Amino acid sequence: MESVVVWFRKGLRLHDNPALIKAIEHANAKSIPLAPLFVIDPRFAHSSFVGGNRYHFLLESLSDLDRNLKNKYQSKLIVLKGNPVQVFSDMFQSNHPFKVVKVFLESDTEPYALKRDSEIQKLAESFFVEIESFCSHTIFNPIQTIEENGGKPPLTYKSFEGLVYSKLRKIKALPSPDPSHFPSLPVISVSHEIPTLEEMGYSDSDVNFSRALHGGETIALETMEEYLKDHKKVVSFEKPQTSPAEWLPASTTCLSPYLKFGCLSPRLFAVRLLEIEKANPKHSKPPVSLIGQLLWREFFYTVAFGTPNYDSMELNPICRKFSWVSDDEELISKWELAQTGYPWIDALMTQLKTEGWMHHLGRHSVACFLTRGDLYCSWEKGAKVFDRLLLDADWSLNISNWLWLSASAFFHQYFRVYSPIAFPKKYDPSGKLVRKFLPQLSKFPDKFIYEPWKAPLKIQKECGCIIGKDYPLPIVDHALVSKQNISKHKLAYDNSDAPPSKKAKK
DNA sequence: TATTGGTTGCGGAA
């Protein structure tokens, strides 16, 4: 018997999922089974690419999807292991139990996915299998936005907003599938269960099981609804006013990992926000409002899709070139392992490692510190660390923000440097986040919490932590190196004969 | 070609 496949990649949800809805319609029209499929590519299950927390979050999201398919739809998630091109090549063979006639999926704009999908597209054509894709990872289709902007991606948030703003009020989310009309499963003879962490090569020590954020559509929707209950908080949200020092509860929604894996539809979130804004005419506005945050995501997805070699300083045409330090391994390692001697930076990097999450402005602090602020290390290296450790690691957004923070693109006022001391003091003079993530410093008085090396030895002894022994001395003198680095950036700006974007036009 | 505005810096002066 023939069957239809809906291939989940991102978009790990049943709500507002056009590929799923269309797959169901197609299977029902032909009276054939539907296989909800996920393909695990073992290539990525490696702790040097994807950290244990992030992989665990993925497995949790798959389990939730499987559970909901079983409980509500008498179906299940079929998980196959292998290189996706090989898996589909096998699946298209006429002797395969699925006898796939059509594949439905959500389009993915990342370079890796584009290459993979074009290979599978070619393969499908040779087997006369049709693939239909839908844009649902973002609210607006980057292809269309770039077209409407004359073939180039917009390079400022404002111009992006201008392109999509009138369309925003008209968006609608799709309902979840109707349980009484859900197609049956095809007969499967091969192993198709969700693997365990151990099977994928992770050990328990790679994962913090007691971290706060856990995967799945069910938790995603609950988290969103819980957040949206407080209308006043929702309509007065202004990102720069939220604190990077707050954790449990965080000062922001913490929905980013769910948006990354598609456990939550950005369109549904936007629709719910617009409803609440409509009922509360005095609300904050983009770019700082919650809708504004979603539009930043859309903007960065659009630029990332429309710019070649986006993740490379050398080859990305909108990226300014800097002479980052070349012997950077020890510096990057100290940064990643929370050994910089700056409590604010080390606390945030510890939060990243253990929780897989950091407030946006915390990310600014540590990214600025690694690049143009203090260590002058390449943003490409920092981006790789974030990509491995963040639950919400999202290629387009991660690269965009590193370009921004290093003043390589989008942001150019390179003399605005975050201080690892003054910046946190503004939000949290008592050092809550430092005390939480760096317990060895927890007894230091507020006065010294962001610069413990300045505490007299007597106080260090009383606090049970000798700086230089129990906690490192600062690896650089921020006041000094930040000034030197501003000069380096100024030289690089002066010496480039034209801005990167103008060079690209030549 | 000039003008405008830019999610989110800091430290010191008034």
Next chain:
DNA sequence: TTCCGCAACCAATA
């Protein structure tokens, strides 16, 4: 509390 220097940045718009 607000403004200024840092040093004159960029992309989009008119």
